[in-house]
Amino acid sequence: MKNVVVLGFIIVMFYEPVQAAGSVPIIYTADLAHPHGDPDDHFDVACLFAMREFDIRGFVFDRRPYASQLPGEAPLQQLMHITEISVPYANGLPGLEPCFESRTDTCSDESAEYQGGVELIIQQLRASAEQVDVMVVGSCRDLAAAYNREPELLSEKVNAIYLDAGRGPGGEQDEHNVDMDPLAYERLFESGLPIYWLPCWGTDGYQTYYVADQQSVVGAGSHRVQKYFEYCFTRSTADPIEFLSSPDPAPPYPGGRRMWCTPGLIAAAGRKIYQRDDNDYVALSPEEAAIAGLTEDEISVFEFVPMQAEVNSDGSLAVTLNPSGGTNSYVFHVTDSSLYQQVMSSCLKNLVAELEASEPEPPPHDIQLVSPVAVPYSSGAPYEDYYAETAIDGDVDTFCVLFDDTDNGSTPTTGHMVFDLGEVLSVGGVKLTSREFYRDYNPKDIDIFYFADDNPHNNTLIDDIENDSDIVLIKSHSYPSLVNGAAESLAFPSTLDRRYIGMRVNSSWEEGPTYWNFQIAEVEFFLDAGVLAGDLNGDGFVGGDDLDIVRSFWGQNVTAGNLLQGDPSNDGFVGGDDLDIVRANWGQGTPPGPASVPEPGAILLMLWLAATALVLMSIRRKRIKA
Secondary structure (H helix, E strand, O other): OEEEEEEOOEEEEEEOOOOOOOOEEEEEEEOOEOOOOOOHHHHHHHHHHHOOOEEEEEEEEOOOOOOOOOEOHHHHHHHHHHHOOOOOEEEOOOOOOOOOOOOOOOOOOOOHHHOHHHHHHHHHHHHOOOOEEEEEEOOOHHHHHHHHHOHHHHHHHEEEEEEEOOOOOOEOOOOHHHHOOHHHHHHHHHOOOOEEEEOOOOOOOOOOOEEEEHHHHHHOOOHHHHHHHHHHHOOOOOOHHHHHOOOOOOOOOOOEEEEOOHHHHHHHOOOEEEEEEOOEEEEEOHHHHHHOOOHHHEEOOEEEEEEEEEEOOOOOEEEEEOOOOOOOEEEEEEOOOOOHHHHHHHHHHHHHHHHOOOOOOOOOOOEEEEOOOEEEEEOOOOOOOOOHHHHOOOOOOOOEEEEOOOOOOOOOOOEEEEEEEEEEEEEEEEEEEOOOOOOOOOEEEEEEEEEOOOOHHHOOOOOOOOOOOOEEEEEEEEOOOOOOOOEEEEEEEEEEEEEEEEEEEEEEOOOOOOOOEEEEOEEEEEEEOOOOOOOOOOOOEOOHHHHHHHHHOOOOEOOOOOHHHOOOOOOOEOOHHHHHHHHHOOOOEOOOOHHHOOOHHHHHHHHHHHHHHHHHHHHHHHHHHO
């Protein structure tokens, strides 16, 4: 359940009702957006939630100067769901162009829909019995406007401003976060509020910029944390909370990730950096470091140098370092440039791992992936070495290339593949992995279907969903552009007990010019591994009812893998192998009712069947010898 508060006609959402237990109250303002302009904000906010020292009093969406990028409510809700931390949030002042017409502008003339951020800052400071930190990652407009409206309140209640913006001491401040509203940036420096300045760019070590290995960082997260990043990278439009529990995250996207804000978060939380092992650095509180036996392993790669800054008439800053008269402001400075990037990258990785250090309780049934054993039907003539079976060989370095049904260059593509799972399995979804290539050749719009009689060999047109009553649609889906081995998983509306599953491709991301095709590295299916072996009637218990099925079809040739015909061994014959599976799992599961509880008669019947099986096996051996 959610609670709702209205600030300046902006709905501010709260998740019910767990509050952060942190000792460092903080308000965070950032240009977090979905779809993203730069994913670095998703990493920063993940670290914010990972550090449980923070009592996050509010989150303001600093509006980016692009109309297509909306406030990042989805990723914020995901992090609140993962951590069970409730945070009020609101939209900030508009960002298509600077709001401030002068340094003292209150921006009160902006539309009511954009006033929620300023009002949230003021409300939270008024309500706080203690001083609060404010971290600014983006423009300074909301905090500067709040100061211009309530200067005494902010002077009393703001403990420190961690300002991630600018180009360091000396000269012009032409940097993205500054350029979004230069006068607001200048206003903070002349306000007299305590500032911990974290320049994004600079010289002589006065910059926070570093590059982290994105794949290593994302891969350190739990399942739900990796899904959080996947949701960002793929610009997904799915339900953000449901997406977190969807199976099998896509491989973390390789490459470097430009970062700036990690040292400011570490400093604001009161953490220090410790070397845990070779190339392994972690940011911990001194108390946590003592427990871990790392107190003597503290290292330092940056510092905050006392400073005094004045705004020149041209907007540049005149900065005096280590002023003789004392100061309440400081500027970030790298003290060990040879280690800084390595240490920050390692700290970022460990913070992402800390975000959800323990996985949530697993679902009642485990989920596992299985590759089909064959592709009995596929569309068009395959290229040599790129036949359909390369999509089920378990090797992501190989891929199939299949034509559309017409192979005449027309659109849309109308290809198909039918997958044989080898036996009847309980199938709950499908995972499609793209080929390792920078171009997107994967299917775009698809239909997943099954055969009512579970036998594709009886159908004239293998994918005629519209006109063949034996071909039943499971789900339609639109895949995004997938490149460089990226994958996407699709959950079915319900679990299906099937051997054959089909996929019809209605359009592809590949665009000719001679013909259209679709290319896939791997297709795998999700199974409900919690289905009990030997539970032939699917009631969740292995007992007399399942034994009755084996007895009813004993000695008969049946459809291979048909559980309701007593063939869990999938050999097409009901005999000793099937009995062994029932016997090995006898009594497993939860009895649905008294009728399924093992009785003496059932035990005797099972013994009789076992003896019969031995006789049959003996007869077969004699025949083989003859």
